[in-house]
Amino acid sequence: MTLEEQKILDDLTSPACFLDMTLSLVYANESAQMELPQLCVNGELARRINSNNVMKSAMVRRQSTNLLLDDVPLTYRLLSATPLGGGYLVTFSSSCQQDYPERLCEIAREPLSEILASLPLLSQHLQAGDGDTQLRRVNRACYQNLRSISLLSHFAQLGRGGFQEVPVDFGALLADLCQAFNSLANPDVPQLIFQVPKHPIIVACEPELLAVMIENLISNSLRYTRDGNTVTLSLIQLSGRVLLRVKDTGAGIRPEVLPHIFESYFSAGVYADDVPPGLGLGLTFVHLLATLMGGSVTVESEYGEGTCVAVALPLADCEEETEPPLNNFLADFMANRYSSLFVQLCAFCRLPEI
Known part of the structure; x- marks a missing residue:
């Protein structure tokens, strides 16, 4: 894990972790340690990822992927994994126990907004070449996560039977x-x-x-x-x-x-x-x-x-x-x-x- 990658995690106000290629926890920012201590010990995060075939397969292929955590006290947190450098950036939305999935969609955008806002600043401090490639991958992964959130939001809207007939x-x-x-x-x-x-x-x-x-x-x-x-x-x-x-x-x-x-x-x-x-x-x-x-x-x-x-x-x-x-x-x-x-x-x- 590089100093630039650690800075990305430390600058996020939402919980975030960095996993290596074996899915072992390398680093957890302060928010993750305070809000999600149960996921920062004893390989718990790797266990959850390995138990989900779709997510595990996507990460092996170095692709962005999501996992909905629906157990107490993690009720309705969205886990998003994004390939970054020699491992994976894992972010978590805020907890949502009411108004699911509308509230989940709203709070899941928070870490993505922070990451997208930080990319132009990071591009000024990274060398051209590999640095640019990594930023483009993160940018594309953020869009992929936005796609899942957007689709879930629209699906919830239709579930309520509501749209304007324009x-x-x-x-x-x-x-x-x-x-x-x-x-x-x-x-x-x-x-x-x-x-x-x-x-x-x-x-x-x-x-x-x-x-x-x-x-x-x-x-x-x-x-x-x-x-x-x-x-x-x-x-x-x-x-x-x-x-x-x-x-x-x-x-x-x-x-x-x-x-x-x-x-x-x-x-x-x-x-x-x-x-x-x-x-x-x-x-x-x-x-x-x-x-x-x-x-x-x-x-x-x-x-x-x-x-x-x-x-x-x-x-x-x-x-x-x-x-x-x-x-x-x-x-x-x-x-x-x-x-x-x-x-x-x-x-x-x-x-x-x-």
Whole structure:
């Protein structure tokens, strides 16, 4: 553990630890020693990580990952592990025993905000090369954690059945998102092929929720990928409905997994190289949002050949003379460093510079 890495932990007001590659505890900051003494002794932290197959596998692959601690007195603390130098930076959210998961999402952002705010300062004190590479990894890992928190927050919102029915041009939103992603995608990520009608396709929902729905469908197509994969999104207007189809030629879904894909926190455990596992809420969120809007979701997949997800949504009841509000989605996706595109698709696009 370097002095720079120790300084990162000491500067955090939230509990934080540093583990070596064997998951042995190397250092715990003052907050961790005071608030979580039971995790700072006798290899307890390593035991918890090793008991969770998804988390252990992600850390072996040097990927960012999360674990929800739900036992007393650690009730509803989110443990986040981020590769750093020759080990792992492990941070903990504040304790949350009420208003779960809304309160958990709020307090889980605290350590991430501190880390993200410190990165530009750290970049001034680290040498170019390896130092820059480490900072970029930490930055990407923070985005991955933000993705989990954001998705959990949106899922909680839908669990309460609440969203505003705002008229949104679904076709314009889809085209803007795909265009922005193609401009920002990593070089090894397939470009999205998209087809939308020229006339407005109006549905009633919050634009951000619709964007998160589309982004999760894209993420799944890219997450379960293979060489030569193509991802095609098309929007077709039917009688009183619009059909969004997201088709890929990726790895496909195993037959025994297919019946479980809409279950909360379910993950099939097959990912593209260097892509961390998700939270297991992506398709659950898509299904729940479509259902609340009065629509439906169907999935067809052939293992080893590809998958097609079809989302049918009702068109909004708008009078002919009523014009939908104009929204510059494309500018927000590309200019806002914490837009849903960067957060939800952080594993596949070039993140803003630190």
